[in-house]
Amino acid sequence: MVLLSSSIHTLFFSISLICLLSVSSFLYVNNSVPTTTLIPQNTVQDSAFNLKVFVSELPRSYNYGLLQEYWSLPPDNRIKFDPDHLPGSSRKHSNKEFPPYPNNPVHTQYSAEYWLLGDLMTPESLRNNNSVAKRVSDAKDADVIFVPFFAALSCEMQASIDRRIITRKVDKNEDYRRQKEVMDIVTNSEAWIRSGGRDHVFVLADPMAMWHVKDEIAPAILLVVDFGGWVQIDAKASHGNSNEKIGHTQVSLIKDVIVPYNHLLPALQLSDNQPRHNLLFYKGAKHRQRGGVIRAKLWSMLEHEPGVVMEEGVADETGRQQSIKGMRDSEFCLHPAGDTPTSCRLFDAIQSLCIPVIVSDQIELPFEGIIDYSEFSVFVSSNDALQPKWLVTHLQNISKEQREEYRKNLARVQPMFEYDNGFPGGIGPIDPNGTVNQIWKKIYHKVPMIKEAVTRNRRKPPGTSIPLRCQCT
Structure with a gap:
């Protein structure tokens, strides 16, 4: 079992070579090397990890406001017993600034979006330096732009009302409307225009999340539970008869991050x-x-x-x-x-x-x-x-x-x-070994590649294009 560590120099290089390798030390900080520990106990956050995150300016109605709307809905008819909407309940969560995420198991498994945003919304004074992610106030200073849209919640809310239209672009599909509105805001922002969306992060823990705009978000960093339902076309698709590496791809292990579902059963010690x-x-x-x-x-x-x-x-x-x-x-x-x-x-x-x-x-x-x-x-x-x-x-x-x-x-x-940090609304310090921090670390390791892609795209003359050469698997 292995964990990455930034102490590679002291383990594998003699003191006499350190000065000769000082130029490469940055690479080892960003691409840390395994040790033999399965998972550290009582880990202190490694200061080498510092992911600067700007939270895209979306109206509250696409995240916590959407949660408030959820708590005012009727029971979910897809399950026999909806723990969130008991008969005669007062909808006591609908007016909270940071409402809880649903306990309905259909929703709970997709709650990555909630815990990641909760970490970013936590005041710096409460974070205890546990998180790799450091929120910045200017998009120009950021490594990545986090899009705070509860896409899975939006999708499942629509499915609970009328699942038949979830994949249809019709006016009654509220999820489709929200997806288009979010993309109109995000793609017209200075940050998106500057990077072509390559440094933007979308949380898509539900395989149906952002279904109608997958082509539009394809350049971004996608946090997905797997690649089921996504398009992957490479040399294998033509049975080896084509010389082209990629015709088109929406997802890739090179730019995207696989995240876990939230577990539904309690932990056994x-x-x-x-x-x-x-x-x-x-x-x-x-x-x-x-x-x-x-x-x-x-x-x-x-x-x-x-x-x-x-x-x-x-x-x-x-x-x-x-x-x-x-x-x-x-x-x-x-x-x-x-x-x-x-x-x-x-x-x-x-x-x-x-x-x-x-x-x-x-x-x-x-x-x-x-x-x-x-x-x-x-x-x-x-x-x-x-x-x-x-x-x-x-x-x-x-x-x-x-x-x-x-x-x-x-x-x-x-x-x-484990996503849950044990604090109401997810507002509080996270476990440095927990799921949220592991996701930030995986994104952190994408940053050099993202910056290179943005720089390459920026320097190309008008009317030219950079061919897609990498084979993403």
Whole structure:
């Protein structure tokens, strides 16, 4: 397991060479090098990380005002029990300056936008120097421009009212209207015009967020849970018969950041772990589209295997309690592809100390390069998983000692997948090892590339274009 560190010089170079390498020291500060620690304990924020962030000037109606609107809505008819809209409730959150994000599980899993903005809205006097991100008052001084639009909330609010029109550009689609309004404001700003949007950050934790303006936001830094539903066209798309590297791309690991879903289940401490009686657990939808068709196939193969629990699930309190019990009582938790390559189920498994078994060939994972998922997860190809008896036999052959090592590593990375800082409205110091800070670090490491792209674009003469040469994967 590895974590990046800025102490590379003292570890790998002798004192006598430091003066010769002083020119390159900036590169090592910005591209820190692994140590052998899985995750540090009681970390003090590394002063080398300093991401200067300007918050784009959007009306409140696109973030906290949108939350106030949410708390005045009727119950969400997509779930049997909406914990946010109980009969006769007073809508007590609708008038707060920083209303809480929904507890409705459909919304909660997408709450990255809320916690990131909360960190930026926290007064400097309360931040305790925990955060990599430092808010600046002038866009010209910023490394990146954060767009404070609660895109996932906007999308899911529309879906709760009328899901049938969520992908349609019609007047009744309030999410579509908000997307267009946000882009009109942002793209007409001096900051966007200066960079072509390359240094702007959009939080898109919901795969449907900003659906109608994906082409417009493609140059920006996109914080996404995976690349499901996004367009990726490169040399592979033409089966190797084309000499062009890229025709068009909306997302890329080079410029974008994979962020985790917010977990829905409470964290289990390693000291509270009890003996586990099941080999493998899965609770969720049996049928999904696209890459998720593997779910039904795995279900039919595994449902009668000894020690394997396969259950249909729904997003309500009963399903939540069943998931808590099932994950905490099982050695391994199955994470197959769904409509998109990943889901919050993976992060629930981590918090439950249930070793993830990932059967999703196209998956991208948060914070890779900072952590190594193979030290606490089991990766299985779809081809292997669909061989009769193969998966169960493979898991049974993992020794008790190896399982214990996986679980210890899970316990160590749990804080990295926690958004909530424990303060009302998210206004308060964040955990330096928590999710929000890990996201800022990943963005920080994109900054040199972003600045280079902006500079290259700025120097080109009118009427010329710079070819797209990189192959983004």
